[in-house]
Amino acid sequence: MKPQHSDPTVQPVPAAVTAAVDAADVTLSNPKWAVLALGANLGNRLETLQGTVDALEDTPGLRVKAVSPVYETEPWGVEPGSQPSYFNAVVLVRTTLPPSSLLERAHAVEEAFHRVREERWGARTIDVDIITYADVVRDDPVLTLPHPRAHQRAFVLAPWHDVDPDAQLPGHGPVADLLAALGTEGVVPRPDLELRLPE
Numbered sequence: 001m002k003p004q005h006s007d008p009t010v011q012p013v014p015a016a017v018t019a020a021v022d023a024a025d026v027t028l029s030n031p032k033w034a035v036l037a038l039g040a041n042l043g044n045r046l047e048t049l050q051g052t053v054d055a056l057e058d059t060p061g062l063r064v065k066a067v068s069p070v071y072e073t074e075p076w077g078v079e080p081g082s083q084p085s086y087f088n089a090v091v092l093v094r095t096t097l098p099p100s101s102l103l104e105r106a107h108a109v110e111e112a113f114h115r116v117r118e119e120r121w122g123a124r125t126i127d128v129d130i131i132t133y134a135d136v137v138r139d140d141p142v143l144t145l146p147h148p149r150a151h152q153r154a155f156v157l158a159p160w161h162d163v164d165p166d167a168q169l170p171g172h173g174p175v176a177d178l179l180a181a182l183g184t185e186g187v188v189p190r191p192d193l194e195l196r197l198p199e
C-alpha cells in the first residue's frame with residue numbers, strides 16, 4: 001500500500017470503478033461457458049453460418065468448443081410461407097468476455113453479415129442469440145438470460161441437445177425434457193451439411 005496523499009494530483013479511485021475493475025478481473029481469470037444460437041434465412045445460409053462460427057472464434061477472449069449439426073427449420077413466430085426456411089445451429093463457447101461484451105460481439109458479427117433489423121422476427125442473413133451465459137439469470141431487456149424464448153424453440157433445443165445431451169436451461173430444467181415436450185415438427189436435420197469447428 002502506498003502512503004495516501006503523497007501526490008496531490010492523484011485522485012482517489014471511486015469505489016464503483018474499483019468494483020467494476022475487480023469484477024472484470026474475476027471474469028478474465030475465470031472463463032465461462034456460453035451457448036449461442038445461430039439462425040440464417042437469407043443469402044447463402046450455410047456459408048454465413050460458417051463465417052459466423054469463424055468470426056466468433058476470431059474474437060479475443062472467446063473459443064468455440066463445439067458446433068452442432070445443421071437443421072433446416074420452418075420460420076417460427078411468423079405467418080407460414082411468409083419467409084424462407086432457416087438453417088439453425090448452436091455453438092458452445094468458453095469466454096472471458098462478460099455478458100455485455102459477448103452481446104456486443106454478437107451484434108458486430110451480425111452487422112458484418114449485413115443483418116438488417118426491420119420488423120420483429122423478420123427474415124435475416126444471420127441472428128446470433130445468447131441462450132445461456134454460465135448459470136446467470138437476469139431480466140434486463142437489453143440482455144435477458146437465459147434467452148426468454150429459448151424454451152419454446154425446438155430449433156434451438158434440438159441442436160443444443162445434440163452437442164450437450166445433459167444440458168440444463170436455467171429456470172426451465174433439462175433441455176432433453178423441454179425438447180421432448182415441444183416435439184421437433186418443422187425442425188429437420190440436414191446431415192448433408194456440416195459446419196467446421198475452427199482449428
Ligand SMILES: Nc1ncnc2c1ncn2[C@@H]1O[C@H](COP(=O)(O)OP(=O)(O)OP(=O)(O)O)[C@@H](O)[C@H]1O
Nearest residue numbers: 120121127129130131141142143144145146147149
Ligand atoms: N439473450 C439475448 N440474446 C440476444 N439478444 C438479446 C437477448 N436478450 C435480450 N436481447 C435483446 O434483444 C434485442 C433484439 O434482438 P434480435 O433482433 O436478435 O431479436 P430477434 O432475433 O428478432 O427475436 P428474438 O429475441 O425473439 O430471438 C437485441 O438488440 C438485444 O439487446
Ligand SMILES: Nc1nc2c(c(=O)[nH]1)N=C(CO)CN2
Nearest residue numbers: 039073074075076086121155
Ligand atoms: N425457424 C426459425 N424461426 C425463427 C428464428 C430462427 O432462428 N429459426 N429466429 C427468430 C428470431 O430470433 C424467429 N423465428
